[in-house]
Amino acid sequence: MPKDINKPIDPVTLQVIRGSIETIAEEMAHVLFRMSFSSIIRESEDLGAGLFDTDFNTLCESESTPMHIGSIPGYLQGIADSLDDGEWYEGDVVVHNHPYLGSSHTPDLAIVIPIFHEGELVGYAGNTAHHIDIGAATPGLIIDVPDVYAEGMLFAGTKLYRKGERNETMWNFIRNNSRAARQLVDDIEAQIASARLGVKRFKELMERYGKDLVFGACNQLMDYSETMLRQRISDIPDGEYRAEGWLDDDGRNRGQTLPVKVCVRVVGDTIEVDLTGSAPQTPTAYNVPFEGSTKVAAFAAFRKLLLDTATSDTRVPSNQGSFRPIKVTAPEGTIFNPIAPASAEARFTQCNFMIDLILKAMAPVLPEEIIAGSSASISFASYAGVRDDGEYWVFLEVNEGAYGGRPDSDGPDAIDNLMANTRNNPLEDLAMHIPMICERYELRDDVMPGAGKHRGGIGVVKSQRMLTDGIITHESERHTNVPWGIFGGMEGAAGKCEIYNFSSTEPPRQMHSKFHGEEVRKDDVMAYYSPCGGGYGSPLERTPEKVLDDVLDGFCSPQHARDIYGVVLDLDAETVDAAATEALRQTMDTLR
């Protein structure tokens, strides 16, 4: 692709082309989740889609889940290093998921189709989506496995279509290697339909405006995003900002916590995220592919922090430009940059925790932008069983967390946190199709969120009951590491997970935050309690009426209101006793 087209494009045409490519990305994502079958794609929208140039720059990406956004360039580099035939032909369709060749993790299959213009390769349309079963050691998710080969089918630059011709051998192979073959194959078809649409739309755009103008505009839009981010970085004082914490364990070696260290180095208009000092790579699947996940998470952290879409009028385009000012460093052989053949499938909670630490590190210089500690984990559960006809059923569920308190508002409750942004599964739809039923889906009331001027968000409790015997694998975090409060705010609450039997009186079993291949019986219930966020600012500064609201809504006990917030209530009249509150707060303030 010609890079010499640096002639500035007039701002009007630039906006027109920007709108067009953004619409293409959204259309691609829309087709993918509307058409797909597995609930992880269609309901949770665990996917990403976009257009890329031949240098693997992201030209545009759909607004789907952040973990996918930004991961495809890594896949494209990996495909280039492993492509069948060693070259692209018009009509090729490639599937790819190799974690040591740039993928985000193995279940996220990428489908990539080359875009040819007048016989020349000019770019790619691609998407990624999470598939429920690619034939790993156990159904759905995995944690305690020895190496990457236990993750299931590995695809590297594999052509599903070659010059427009379907590679039936490959399709048959895929069909024979998944516990949910039908869904896997149909969802790949949906991905192909989405990528084909991207190719078609991008070609139409080039026909209309000419290839050079379109790519010139794309380059300029990348520069634009880069400029925006660099401006914000320049406003931060140069320096090294550090934070550290730990992860519960690697899913096998119980009680052995894993340190995570973050150093954010700001120099002028650049940032380096240095993860040196974090744990060595683990012997389980609890590692993070560097290209496809570690880097993506670090980029996302600064987009949230510096280009917040809710507080800014200006929307910065989602493209490669927003990645350029940020360098990510993680020594090889560590949890954020494992060496083959280590498995690296269960990588989400580490990424989310890294972002939480980045926010904590930046607190001294960005007090009005950062937020208190969030749940910063994820609950990713796979439930599976075998039907009477011998066929497997597999169901993947993402459970939400909660945000830390914020400079101007409380942390949102029961919502996907930081890198995660999926949708939940309607419980009624689930129960009509899978031998499971939900016993409880509510806000946690066994603990209270971190108190503060702006309190932390409240975590969720979800209890799912199996109606047949089966297998559960669960990936979560922060059973021991409580989300922190900040600037006088109090800490939130740790997460927990229990399994009990619906028809038995035995007490619940306390589960580790990660467990793999747990065999369960009919009527066993897994109850997951997500962590609650920490508070922001002193609880004594919280508006008394908000404390009253929280007491009435059951988010705060009257005792807690008095002891921590210094607020005295008349519960019968449902009002604040203003005089008593002021007096109490004064006393507490002098004792501080």
Place this chain on the structure above:
Amino acid sequence: MARIGVDVGGTNTDLVLECNKGTFFHKVPSTLKDQSIGVVEGIHQICEIAGIDKEAIEVINHGTTVATNITIEHNGAEVGMLTTKGFRDILHIGRHKRPHNFSLHFEVPWQNRPLVKRRNRIAITERILPPTGEIETPLNEDEIRSACALFRKRGIKSVCIGFMFSFLNDAHEKRARDIVQEEIPDAYVSVSSDVANVIREYERFSTVAMNAFVGPRSAWYLRNLEQKVKDGGIPAKLRVIQSNGGISTIDGCARKPVSILMSGPAGGVLGALSEARLAGTDNILTVDIGGTSADISTIAAGEMRIKNPRDTLVSGHAVMAPMIDLETIGAGGGSIAYLDEAGGFNVGPRSAGSEPGPACYNRGGTEPTVTDAQVVLGRMDADKFLGGDLPLDPELSHKAIKEKIADPLGVSVTEAALGIIKIVNNNMALTIRSNSVARGYDPREFSLMPFGGAGPFHGVALAELVSAKDVLVPIAPGITAAMGLLGTDLQYEHTRSVITSLFNADQGAIDRVNATVAELKNVGKADLENDGIPEVQQNFDVIAEVRYHGQGFELRVPMPKEGLALENVPDVISAFHKQHKADYGYSFDDSLVELYNVRVIASASVRHLELTPLSLGSQDDIKAAFMYERETIFDDGSVHMTPRLDRGKLGAGTRVEGPAIIIQHNSTTLLPPGYAAEVQDFGSLRLSKS
């Protein structure tokens, strides 16, 4: 005998009266505190203008934003909710997806502005089991009575009931309703299995909660209006336009106001539809451009599209009520043009609204808007705006564009103004495309219909951008929505989930589906009979909402007229494959096909607006219509001395060659060079390349 359509907008209340003396249009200022005052005033005035006795008015069709405004201002009722134990926070959790991917400071509408506060969501012991709907745990009636006691203590008069799996068995919800009515006799009670009897708990609960939230005030408004009309000596039947474009009675809407949340914009699409019929055009892309936003929809083969209920959000809350598929974007006359910190050139979505309004209004606005660009380009004559009622100051437009856009970019004011128009047009064009092309329609087979006062300024440019066939400018673009109110039918919709595999449906399964359809038809029939519609005029459309087993989204296909039968199941399946292919470009021909919901639309045709054709014109009309001429700049930058023509003087069949500006009260049509406008039989203008 006369009929009136009355559409209440943010600024004006528009009226159309049709009687044996002809069709009359009128506008009065909206009375936003109580819309009914303006409505009744307008009715009196338009009767006077037409010189008819108000007792001659038979029907008043009303488009209202009352319910919509309650959601926007979030000032509905304090609502109490009864829900299943263990699921108290479904409304608080929603679908657990954030509205923003890249933000730490985002708002969560369903948590920040809840329809029901948690303290008023009371969990009740009861349980209905899937997949059959059997009762596992009976309803605890004592808990309901204590919840009611709490509601009484808190002064709560609006109660909604949403139990898990009530779409399979509504016995508990119905019993709970009876108890609430006993305990709080004057309560406004909404029941999820009445309001949206479909699967998916969050969406169903959110819909019933929204009904309870907007219900009491909407009902009060509608009944108050009914009374005021009656007290004003007007014997007419009062009807209300629903979000799906059908009309319903005051009673029906007061019970289920969740069906009128999009009543306002629906009128515009209906108006476009009746204009399209008059002009003999089946395929229309509608663009209703107002001051702050544009509503965009697609009419294909003479039918408007209904949105997939999975996509209908109102003020951030899921509402599963049938609504016309229209998209609203922040692009209108008041949209502000600005340069961001990295030099990006943006127009909207921020708007100057009507206060302070565009810079040229001279009400303190200093930021340039789309209207200012039109003024600078000589398309809006400053001394003639709204017939000279509101003189504009072109100097202020010039200054705003120069200071905020032209100078920083180093371009001329004209270039900057052209840029503003081009960007706002492009924003609209992208939405038109996503509402049409992205749904499998070829815009080359569609006419673009621009309306709203500012619409016809943009018609030709938009048609070029989306490759539409031509442009059809309605008779009265400023009041198309009010006219639409006289062009629609009585309509009631009822839906129920009947999850059935079509692939291996046996006679028993088919009988169950048909029984559900029959039940829904009976409910719809009762609705129509309540309205006094005789059996011969009753019409029932049955729609199957179908998906591949395992998919999350359904598509609609018509149910066979004679009902479902073993022999015609394959037809339904193949119709679904076809629809899937049309929508997504692919069909899974060997996948299991599953019937998910059935929907029955009970309707009755009412008389539509009957306009008389214009008298035949001649080319001399153009001379007669000539008002004056001025220099005008067109989108390609060319400058032409451009005549201003009085649209009222152009007879049917007259053909005007561009460049020209065709003026009528409240609206201006821009006809660029190289285009011609042809006056249609009923007075609409068709603009096409000459």
